[in-house]
Amino acid sequence: MSSSATPHSTATGAAKARAAQTPPPPPAPLAHPVADSHTHxxxxxxxxxxxxAAAAAVNVTTVIQVGCDLExxxxxxxxxAAWDPVWAAVALHPNEAPRLAAEGGRALLDEALDxxxxxAxxxxxxxxxxxxxxxxxxxxxxxxxxHHSFRAHIEMAKRLDKALVIHDREAHxxxxxxxxxxGAPERTVFHCYSGDAEMARTCAEAGYFMSFAGNVTFKNAQPLRDALAVAPPELLLVETDAPFLTPAPYRGRPNAPYLIPLTLRAMAETKGMTEEALARHIAANTARAFDY
Incomplete structure (x- = not known):
């Protein structure tokens, strides 16, 4: 133990660390069942x-399980295939493509894309x-x-008539x-939407779905709430991106699909809609976006 540490401070630190790993309590169930459009x-x-089971208990009855590499x-x-409430999305994450290219060149990247x-x-x-x-x-x-990987995934989605789920970080x-x-696929989803209100209008004009995650509840996320405010209800989805982006007031603790109600209720407040009205939109939108 360092000279600056005390038994009390060490115990307090350990307690905080344990609390950070403790799953948040379940919220009240939603008034209408919805899907978590993006989880891991x-x-x-x-x-x-x-x-x-935890998700179903709060009326989150469907999840889209997303892969980020071939495995x-x-x-x-x-x-x-094994679980009825689960559907899959598959891809190489944008950060996986450069890793593969650095490891084995374009040939290894194209092999993984195949x-x-x-x-898919x-x-x-x-x-x-x-x-x-x-x-x-x-x-x-x-x-x-x-860029090569992204273009290949776009072509793949169109050829197979699947939705395209986009990760866009500082690359709008x-x-x-x-x-x-x-040429975007007919059904294109911006996962964990991160653009501003102007981009939300551009996405709306193109008919792109915008999926909002727990970070829309963060205090410093007013630009996201401004984008949400102008996004049409007919193009909104909700997601966890779990275990990441746990909504307030549990930021920093483990995220999971059962916490979707916290994000959806915050979205409804921003939109000036009732929880049930927004949930009904989101349920219909998710089924339309992923065609299930």
Whole structure:
């Protein structure tokens, strides 16, 4: 123990650490069942059975399990085949493409893309994603691989008639440009929407779905709430991106599909809608976006 530490301060720190890992209590059930449009059950602590039971108890009755590389995408497809409430989305995450290209060049990246295409053709796989661009974690040296991968996923989604689920981090202009150049699939979803109100209007004009996550509840997220305010109810989805982005007041603790009601209720307040009205929109929108 350092000279500055005391038994009391050490115990307090340990208690805070335990609290940070404690799952939040379940919220009251929603007035109408909805789907978690984007989650990562493979990265969460509970078993799939426990996660789905906890979600169903608060009226979150469907989840879209999202793969981020070939192995996790295979797991997503297998889990969706095994569990009725689960559907799958498969892809190489934007940060996975440069890693593969650096490891084995374009040939290794294209081999992985071929594997994703095989999975995407399965009936329980409703979407190609999360794909897109991420300029936050990948620098200029990875841009070419990201662009190549994104364009390949767009083509794949259109060829297989699947939804396209987009990861867009600090790359708004290029994401929108590439979608326009390639021609967006009929059903395109901006996962964990991160643009401003002007971009929300652009997405609405194009008919893109906008999925909001727990970060819309954060105190510093007014630009997100401004975007939500102008987004049409007919194009809104809700997601956890669990185990990440746990909504307030539990930011920093483990996220899971059963916490969807916290985000949806905050969204309804921003939209000036009742919880049930927004939930009904979101339920219909998710089914339309993923065609289930």
């Amino acid at each position: 059950l493979d990265m969460q602590e509970p078993s799939v059975a426990d996660a789905l 996790r995408s295979r797991w997503a497809a297998e889990t969706a 594997g994703i295409a095989e999975l 053709a399965l009936p329980q796989v409703l979407a190609v994603g999360e794909t897109g661009l991420d300029y936050f974690r990948t620098g200029p040296e990875g841009v070419e691989a990201q 202009a290029d994401v929108l440009r590439i979608l326009a150049e390639e």
